[in-house]
Amino acid sequence: MSLWAYCATAAGLFAIGLYGLLAYSDFIQRLLAANIMVSAVFLYLIVTAASTATPPHPVPQAMVLTGIVVAVSVTALALVLVLVRCLRALPDDAAPRPQDTAGSADG
Amino acid sequence: MSGALEASFDLLLGAALLWLAWHSVAAPQVLRRVAMFLVFGLLMALVWARLGAPDLALAEAAIGAGITSALLLGAGVATPHPDLDGAATRTTRSACGVPRPVLAVLCTLLGIGLALVMYATASTPAPAPSTAAVDAHVLGNPVTAVLLDFRGYDTLLELLVLLVALLGARVLGERLEPVPATAPPGGVAPMLDQLLAMSTPVLLLTALYVLWAGSDAPGGAFQAGALLAGLGVMYSLAGRLQPLAHTPHRLRLLLVLGVGAFALFACASLLWSPAPLTFPARGARALALTLDLALMISVAVTLVLLFLAAPGARIGRR
Numbered sequence: 001m002s003l004w005a006y007c008a009t010a011a012g013l014f015a016i017g018l019y020g021l022l023a024y025s026d027f028i029q030r031l032l033a034a035n036i037m038v039s040a041v042f043l044y045l046i047v048t049a050a051s052t053a054t055p056p057h058p059v060p061q062a063m064v065l066t067g068i069v070v071a072v073s074v075t076a077l078a079l080v081l082v083l084v085r086c087l088r089a090l091p092d093d094a095a096p097r098p099q100d101t102a103g104s105a106d107g
Numbered sequence: 108m109s110g111a112l113e114a115s116f117d118l119l120l121g122a123a124l125l126w127l128a129w130h131s132v133a134a135p136q137v138l139r140r141v142a143m144f145l146v147f148g149l150l151m152a153l154v155w156a157r158l159g160a161p162d163l164a165l166a167e168a169a170i171g172a173g174i175t176s177a178l179l180l181g182a183g184v185a186t187p188h189p190d191l192d193g194a195a196t197r198t199t200r201s202a203c204g205v206p207r208p209v210l211a212v213l214c215t216l217l218g219i220g221l222a223l224v225m226y227a228t229a230s231t232p233a234p235a236p237s238t239a240a241v242d243a244h245v246l247g248n249p250v251t252a253v254l255l256d257f258r259g260y261d262t263l264l265e266l267l268v269l270l271v272a273l274l275g276a277r278v279l280g281e282r283l284e285p286v287p288a289t290a291p292p293g294g295v296a297p298m299l300d301q302l303l304a305m306s307t308p309v310l311l312l313t314a315l316y317v318l319w320a321g322s323d324a325p326g327g328a329f330q331a332g333a334l335l336a337g338l339g340v341m342y343s344l345a346g347r348l349q350p351l352a353h354t355p356h357r358l359r360l361l362l363v364l365g366v367g368a369f370a371l372f373a374c375a376s377l378l379w380s381p382a383p384l385t386f387p388a389r390g391a392r393a394l395a396l397t398l399d400l401a402l403m404i405s406v407a408v409t410l411v412l413l414f415l416a417a418p419g420a421r422i423g424r425r
Binding site for chain 1: 113114117118120121124125128129131132133137140141144147151154155158159160162163166167170171174175178179182183185201202203205207210211214215217218219220221222225226228229230233234235236238241249250252253254257258261262265268269272273275276279280282283327329406409410413414416417418
């Protein structure tokens, strides 16, 4: 395992995620960027653990496993928030759900 | 020779990850971004395998690449996007007010600095922490042993986080209109039944195997739960699972099964040990498998309900 390559990758991923988080206003784009930052942190955790022992110590592995599950639940919750915000921002309050145009909304 | 080969493989993997990350952040169309993120997750799984953490590779492939991408893809299709044509991506003004070129330079500098600090801390020779207690554990997979036994509190609280996220999603969803139970528009595709019929037993079998093997080999409750949740996502996308206006009682029981089993275990363990969440000397394997089963069911049901509450399942019917 080449330590410097993985360190550079983790740092680069973090920087890309931070740029995406700060530069764009689209919520899903920012959520993707935040997910990439999370991946960078996980990668650094495991790389430091793997630098002292192979396979890496199980405690950081368990922490990252926990983190992956927490990240997906946070992403889902954030998407529901985005949905609520999107529907609030729509002009027509009477029909908040953008239905397909085939006319299946009211039968 | 093999050292140079390994180094070039690592370098290639890192470069591919960075390229994919950049495109999943900055690609003009939302679907392309999510597709790049999906591939990014799969390459991340490859990195975990390369670093000697196959449990993480399984979890990343199933949860990080699978469930997260399904959630984001559904949201990308379902929610209205003002910058779908890339108009907002082309402006130089960033969301935080700083011009984008300045922000890019700042982030590049931060990345270089971080890389130097990371390399300095990671390459400092530190004594490897002892793994004697984990190695002597009755469970052969050290990660499962840590998750269930040594760090049981973490796992218990992680399950609570999942539950709270679902509660939040449900509470927010209450403010929206309930989704009418309708068949998927356009009728059922003729191949869909065949595909579901074929993949259901395969996925069930794989999930149960990953759960069973998790005691001694890579795998475990979270990976198995994510596989089952993937099955639920398939059913949802095929129109077989509709978003629920109310969670039935039986489903609520399954949701709290993991937390409940862990809490019961914490109380019961006071009978044979002064500290809660300690495994008994005898019957530890059976107990671990029971806990894993409860965890798998809870994780799977929670993830599926989270997916059903998310935008993709709600308004993605096109």
